[in-house]
Amino acid sequence: MIFTRHSTPEAGREFYADVKGRLARYGREPGDLKIMPGVTYVLGDTDADAQERAAEVRRQQVSPQNAILALEQVWGRDLSGYDPDGPLPDLDPDPDSALVQGRVRVADPVGVARKWRALSEAKGLSIRQTVIESTSRxxxxxxxxxxxxxxxxxxATDAADGFILVPHLxxxxxxxxxxxxxxxxxxxGVFRTEYAGTTLRSHLGLPESVWKAGTP
Amino acid sequence: MSRGKKQIHLAAHFPGVNSTTVWADPRSGSQIDFSSFEHLARTAERGLFDFFFLAEGLRLREHAGRIHDLDVVGRPESITVLNALAAVTERLGLAATVNATFNEPYELARRLASLDHLSAGRAAWNVVTSSDAFTGENFRRGGYLDRADRYTRAAEFLATARELWDSWTPEGEQRPFAHSGPQFRIGARSPYRALRRGIRWSSRPGTPARGGSSRPPPPT
Known part of the structure; x- marks a missing residue:
């Protein structure tokens, strides 16, 4: 099982083919490994209704306060004085910052800041709108x-074997x-109408026993 | 069900401590009460999902010296929650994220085998590692591992756990177990023959796994 990031169908297919292609070397079939990206979803009665709800969910996820938190995570600086509805800060991120502890570090804060600034300038977006655009798709x-x-x-097009749904409520x-x-x-006809077995292996379509003789 | 069509696998993740989770909605309930875990797990089982998946938080994250606003204080430990869910579900797989930089292979192999046993073959382990010194302050006598070493330890951790689980033959014969490597030296008889049914899996690097990150090991 690989829990991966959701991406475009093209990128998904490339990753899927790459990883599945390596299995034969280890004596395994393509079906022995399942690739399941984590995904979010928003439903509505119509597509337009769903799009409207999705925009509302993004506004709820990125409150004015959360927008500043997200900005500070990239910049590594105290930006509490900035207006979430105003423009992005002019100063550059502090790459050695210890402001945020215990979260995965932004790999290239200067690059991310540059991208966010470009987006904000191109579309005339505020801090909060930029964070919504950049992080909450x-x-x-x-x-x-x-x-x-x-x-x-x-x-069906081999971008994934399935999905790990991440609900927001x-x-x-x-x-x-x-x-x-x-x-x-x-x-x-693409999803079960009842469980065929009782174990997780059976749900994933894997053999029940994987005992390897002589390992110790 | 029509044959020939590629079947979709579905699973559900308990809403996390990142900005995906909506707190401001009036329908937003407790992030730590058992009833919340139970409702989501039962819904996933009603939907015939493969498994229900929990993340791991080993230290409350901080922002400018204060607890990060989006973190959850009092979130119960994952394997404990999954053991409780095993009692209120019948088929749903139960997947726990557990760190291989911290923990000990014998102890964790035992806890996962116990979940697999109590749930009759529904346990899964999402193996992650951490090179975060901040989180490491809670473990390893205050130490942590650098990026390269954490994968070395994780690989031997995984191998050791597998050896423990495989030290029982399918015929029910228990064989003496001994592991000796750079990371671990363990001699024990494993009291557990389970997790022959369980699933090991891994997250892809960059997958938001909060504080921990991982890469797919070579398939074994």
């Missing part, structure tokens, strides 16, 4: 039918997906 947005078709397309965030999208996937 949902993977699948649309009506249940649109989302079901997109998921099927991704898997606790505890009800999966309800609409299970009630509205799963039945459509089942109708399309």
């Amino acid at each position: 949902q993977s699948f947005v649309g009506s249940p039918a649109t989302v079901a078709a997109a998921l099927e397309e991704h898997v 606790t505890p009800g965030g999966l309800d609409d997906f299970v009630d509205r999208v799963v039945p459509l996937l089942q109708e399309r």
Whole structure:
């Protein structure tokens, strides 16, 4: 199992082919390894409705306060004096900053800052709008039918074997997906209508026993 | 189900401590109560998902010397939560993210084998590593590993755990176990024959795994 990042179908297919192509060297079949990107989704009654909800979810995820937090994570500086609805700071990030502890470090803060500034200038975006644009894209947005078709397309074209859904609400965030999208996937014949077995291996279509003799 | 069509695998991740999670919505409930984990897991099982997946947080993150606003204080430990979920689900796979930079292989092999046993073959381990000195302050007598060494340790950690799980033959014969390597020297009889059914997996580098990161080891 590989838990990976969701990306474009092209990048997904490239990663999928690369990793699956290595398995034969280890005596394994392509189906022995499943590649499942983490994805987010927003559903609506229509595609337009879903797009509207998605924009609202992004505004909720990136509150004015969170926008400054995200900015400070890149810049490594105290930017609490900046207006979330105003322009980005002129000063450069501090690459040796210890402002943020315990989070994965931004690999190239100067590069990210340059990209964010360019985006902000090109589209006339505020700090908060820039953070929303740069960090909060949902993977699948649309009506249940649109989302079901997109998921099927991704898997059918070998960009993934499936998906790890990351809902944005606790505890009800999966309800609409299970009630509205799963039945459509089942109708399309691409998702089970009952569990075939009781173990995780059986769900993933893997052999039950992987005992390796003589390892110790 | 029509044969020939490539089947989709679905799983669910408990909403994390990053900006994906919406807190401001009136429907947003507790991030730590068992009822929240139970509702999401039961929904995933109702949807016939392969598994339910928990991240790991080993130290509250800080921002300018204060606890990061998006972190969750009091979040229960993942394997403990999954053991509890095993009792309220029947088929759903239960995947825990556990760090191989910290922990000890015998102890972790035992905890995962116990989850696999209690859930009758539904356990999975998302192997991650950490080179974060800040998180390391809570472990390894205050030490941590640099980037290259953490993968060396993780590889031997994984190999040792597998040796422990495979020290029982499928026929139920328990064989003496001894591991001697640069990272670990362990001699033990493993009381667990489980996790022959479990799944080992890994995250791709860059996958948001908060504080930990990982790369796919060569398939074994």
